[in-house]
Amino acid sequence: MTIPLLKRLARSTRGATLVEFTIVTPVLLLLLLGGLETCHTMYVRSALVGSLQKAARDLSLEGASSSVRVNAITASVTNAVHQIMPAANVGLVAKSYHDYSNAANPAEEYNDADHDGRCDHGEAFVDSNRNGNWDADGSVSGRGGARDVVLLVATARYNRLGLTALLPSASQTVLTAKTLIRNQPNDQQADPPTGHCS
Template sequence: MIGCKLLRNEDGATIVEFAIVVPLFLTLLIGIMDVGQMVYGKSVLTGAVHRAARNTSLETRNTNEADASVLDAIRPVLPGVTIETSRTSYYDFADIGRAEKWNDANANAVCDAGETYTDENRNAQWDDDVGQDNSAGTANDVVVYKVTAKFKPVFRVPFMPKLWTDRTLTATAVTKNQPFGNQTGYGATAGSCP
């Protein structure tokens, strides 16, 4: 009889259920907030990068102010964030990611010794990307502006310390500078591949 009463006794069942459900619920809730912060951060970062790229495409542009405006926009969303920026300028949209012209005698898609190239970006070497790095470009140039933001998550998901490491978000904007002057063309210096 005593054993049957013990089996039917439900005192404390709520506490046990609570102890099982609460950690799972809190983990799910914090995980949702963590993903929400990243999605919102990506949205704010993308908007700030596009706005900064548009502002720097004007004649009165200042790249340092544009970078600072991106940081100011995302700092409230991603506390402790640091950013790395890069700009690559091209003569035209068709040149994005294009290699400098060269005579590929052996057809291996690499500028090998003995092959000649045209130094279009005037840096005295053959490049697999004709763009000029860290350049805001000149009039009518196309500029690829990329920002990489690194931050520590505010909401750290319990029981998953591998997810507590630094996070990285990137955003890229492509703009064409305003025609405030004459566009500088590519160079025509010839060179030999190394």
């Protein structure tokens, strides 16, 4: 009597849908949550990049040298991200260089007379940041002056969305955007002085 019962149970398909649903649901949920997280991240990133580029254009104008104006412009980047992600921690760093070549290669130029790859033994260098010393990064903090090239770097850091925080990866999303722009030539830019390495 138990053998016919086992044969009937083996041919039965009544629980198959439930088993299939149990197997497929986690995969579909993972795809859905991952897709939502990716789309949200792309949206926040586009707001960060767009507001950073607008801030760079505004900072490059002649009237943007006052600290009140600079603070208002940098706050606009934070506000743009906060409209989408209110709890995001947004930071903005500005570094200025003498020209685009200094921004691409931030080390101050020097004459390597002894070919040792170091600025030493009285070799002449261009003091881009005007501090009297040779620096591996010749930038100056802030927006700089006339015709300076400004590198703006914005970073947004926020906790991941809802259930995606349960996924096995970082609990925070960190987005970074960069842009370079030359300040308006509202004044004549002085050539940087030269110095000598010790």
